[in-house]
Structure formats: structure tokens, C-alpha cells
Amino acid sequence: MLQALELSQATRLINHGPVVMVSAKAGGEENVMSAAWACALDYAPARVTVVLDKGAFTRGLVEQSGWFALQVPLAAQAETVLAVGSQSRKNNPVKLADCGVELFYQAGFDVPLVQGCGAYLICRLLPEPHNQQTYDLFIGEVAAVWADDRVYADGRWLFDSVPDELKTLHYVGNGLFYRTGKGLKVG
Amino acid sequence: MLQALELSQATRLINHGPVVMVSAKAGGEENVMSAAWACALDYAPARVTVVLDKGAFTRGLVEQSGWFALQVPLAAQAETVLAVGSQSRKNNPVKLADCGVELFYQAGFDVPLVQGCGAYLICRLLPEPHNQQTYDLFIGEVAAVWADDRVYADGRWLFDSVPDELKTLHYVGNGLFYRTGKGLKVG
Numbered sequence: 001m002l003q004a005l006e007l008s009q010a011t012r013l014i015n016h017g018p019v020v021m022v023s024a025k026a027g028g029e030e031n032v033m034s035a036a037w038a039c040a041l042d043y044a045p046a047r048v049t050v051v052l053d054k055g056a057f058t059r060g061l062v063e064q065s066g067w068f069a070l071q072v073p074l075a076a077q078a079e080t081v082l083a084v085g086s087q088s089r090k091n092n093p094v095k096l097a098d099c100g101v102e103l104f105y106q107a108g109f110d111v112p113l114v115q116g117c118g119a120y121l122i123c124r125l126l127p128e129p130h131n132q133q134t135y136d137l138f139i140g141e142v143a144a145v146w147a148d149d150r151v152y153a154d155g156r157w158l159f160d161s162v163p164d165e166l167k168t169l170h171y172v173g174n175g176l177f178y179r180t181g182k183g184l185k186v187g
Numbered sequence: 188m189l190q191a192l193e194l195s196q197a198t199r200l201i202n203h204g205p206v207v208m209v210s211a212k213a214g215g216e217e218n219v220m221s222a223a224w225a226c227a228l229d230y231a232p233a234r235v236t237v238v239l240d241k242g243a244f245t246r247g248l249v250e251q252s253g254w255f256a257l258q259v260p261l262a263a264q265a266e267t268v269l270a271v272g273s274q275s276r277k278n279n280p281v282k283l284a285d286c287g288v289e290l291f292y293q294a295g296f297d298v299p300l301v302q303g304c305g306a307y308l309i310c311r312l313l314p315e316p317h318n319q320q321t322y323d324l325f326i327g328e329v330a331a332v333w334a335d336d337r338v339y340a341d342g343r344w345l346f347d348s349v350p351d352e353l354k355t356l357h358y359v360g361n362g363l364f365y366r367t368g369k370g371l372k373v374g
Binding site for chain 1: 203
């Protein structure tokens with residue numbers, strides 16, 4: 001079940017470098033894409049970066065609405081992550097249905113979220129036209145955060161106790177992911 | 188043993204979101220710090236981002252020299268990663284020795300590298316003063332790449348066949364890392 005978290009926990013949800021899905025909505029159009037190139041940028045205010053190629057339909061929705069979400073999928077969703085990262089909404093108007101994506105909304109935010117993920121960060125775009133045009137680099141300030149208490153509770157990921165299908169994913173390329181592995185505590 | 192790679196493979200080395208160590212040298216001073224917030228930015232030319240706090244000694248070396256390296260440590264180095272990420276060279280002139288860091292250089296580049304890592308990206312800073320000042324965000328263009336053939340060969344990571352101590356690390360916080368886990372091929 002999803003639990004709302006303090007914004008101070010936002011960066012912890014992506015600190016370990018998982019692949020994410022990026023979602024946005026504008027003019028009645030919703031879309032979702034995958035992105036391995038998303039990263040924490042600041043703790044307070046909580047900020048993130050994400051690279052959105054000029055060919056990506058979702059990029060236009062982010063630019064138009066000024067909002068996007070990053071969500072951290074679980075290993076059970078690997079096929080969906082690859083599918084929404086491979087197909088473009090520009091060529092397939094029913095991409096989300098074809099990829100088996102079910103969307104939902106949280107109260108107060110007109111930003112679509114993908115069912116079944118481990119964590120969600122809704123972000124307001126901080127417009128930086130030079131970064132966006134030159135580097136395809138988008139900066140977001142986190143406005144709300146949730147995590148699924150099956151995989152994240154009491155301020156920590158539960159990777160050492162969840163089954164393989166509830167681990168997060170790290171993307172290499174060509175359809176190859178690695179699951180988040182065993183914990184290693186130092187100090 | 189280290190093998191030089193094509194620049195086109197640079198982003199693949201950090202695509203799965205591992206923690207990195209950032210090294211730089213200027214005015215005869217060398218330093219190394221850890222960074223969980225490093226990310227690929229572009230394939231061609233190969234570019235990366237990394238967040239360097241204003242309090243970081245290494246940041247000054249990057250700004251002065253215009254060069255830095257990202258290196259991907261292995262699980263055997265977890266204590267070193269935590270140590271160089273916790274201590275500051277500003278307070279400890281012999282930080283690198285205290286942390287057990289041994290440096291080396293590759294021909295043609297005056298950028299120090301940390302012995303024992305799985306992969307190395309030497310990067311030229313692309314100066315972006317607004318990003319650096321406002322967001323602590325630094326952009327580098329990759330100039331040379333090497334990987335250790337114990338862990339990366341024929342264009343791919345070997346995580347499914349290497350022992351635990353040769354896996355890369357994903358950092359959560361408070362000294363807690365997760366090793367890169369089991370592969371999952373889709374499609």
C-alpha cells in the first residue's frame with residue numbers, strides 16, 4: 001500500500017540508481033516512457049534531473065504542463081519498462097494500452113502514475129531552456145512522494161527481505177536489467 | 188587488467204546507476220571523493236553529469252584544472268568509498284593515505300585514478316557556470332575510457348559470473364550499499 005513520505009526522503013528513493021519510468025499529461029494526453037538517466041540533484045529542496053530526448057512524446061507533455069513524475073518500477077514490471085522505453089506514443093496512439101500500463105492519480109496532482117511501482121516522485125519542472133535545448137536535461141523539484149510499504153518502510157528499502165520480483169531494476173541496455181542485489185553495510 | 192574502450196561504451200559503464208568515485212588534480216594537489224549523484228547525459232559525444240557540493244575540496248580541483256575522472260568501484264572497495272565520501276581533504280591533508288587510496292595515471296592525462304576500480308571515465312569539464320553555481324551540477328565530456336576485464340569484457344558487465352566482491356555498488360545512505368544483483372533479460 002502506498003504511504004506518503006516527507007520530501008526529505010525523495011532522493012533516497014532513487015539514490016541507488018534504479019531505472020525509472022517518467023510520466024506526464026498535457027492537453028488531455030497522457031504518456032509514460034522509461035529513463036535510465038535520472039538522478040538526484042539536491043536534498044532540500046528535493047530536486048532531480050532526468051534526460052528526455054527531443055524525440056520523446058513525453059518530453060512535450062512535460063514542457064507543456066510543467067509537471068512530471070518519476071516512478072521506480074519493480075522487477076515484476078521489467079517487460080513494461082522495456083516496452084514503454086522502446087515504443088513511442090508518436091507512432092502508436094494506444095501505446096499505454098499495448099504496453100499493459102494502468103494509470104492512477106493522487107489527489108491534488110494532475111500527473112498520471114503507473115500502477116505497481118515501488119516509489120513515486122511528483123515533480124514540478126524548473127524551466128532551464130539552455131539545459132533542455134543543449135543537453136536534453138530537465139530539472140524537477142519534488143512536490144510529493146509515496147512509496148509502497150511492501151518494499152520501503154521506516155525510511156528504508158527492504159531489498160534484503162523482499163522476493164526477487166519486488167526488487168528494483170538497474171538498466172544496462174538491449175533489454176538487460178540487473179536487480180538490486182545484496183546489502184553491504186560499512187562502518 | 189585494464190582495457191581501453193571506445194568512447195561509445197562510456198555511458199554503458201554507469202548506466203546501471205552505480206556509486207562512483209570522483210578524482211581530480213590541480214596545482215599539484217590530488218583528491219578523491221565519492222558521489223552517488225552521477226549520471227549519463229549523452230551517448231555521442233559521450234557526456235556525464237555529477238553533483239559536486241560547494242564544500243567539496245575535489246570541486247575546486249575540477250574547476251581549476253577543467254578535468255575530472257569518474258571511476259566505478261567494486262564491492263571490495265566499499266570501505267574506501269565510504270571513507271573518501273565521509274572525510275574532507277579540507278580537514279585532513281593526508282586523507283587519501285588515511286583512506287588507503289592508491290592513485291595511478293594513464294598516459295596522456297594528468298588526472299589521478301584510484302587503483303582497483305572496475306571502470307574509469309576521464310572527462311573534460313564543459314563549463315556551465317549557472318548550473319555549477321545554482322545546482323552544484325557539473326557536466327563532463329568523456330575523453331577516455333577503460334574497464335577491468337575481470338568485470339567487463341566484450342562490451343558487457345560480467346555481474347552474473349563474478350564473485351560478490353567484484354560487483355559494483357549502489358549507495359543508499361548511512362554506510363549502506365547494495366551490490367548489483369542478478370541479471371534479468373527481457374525481450
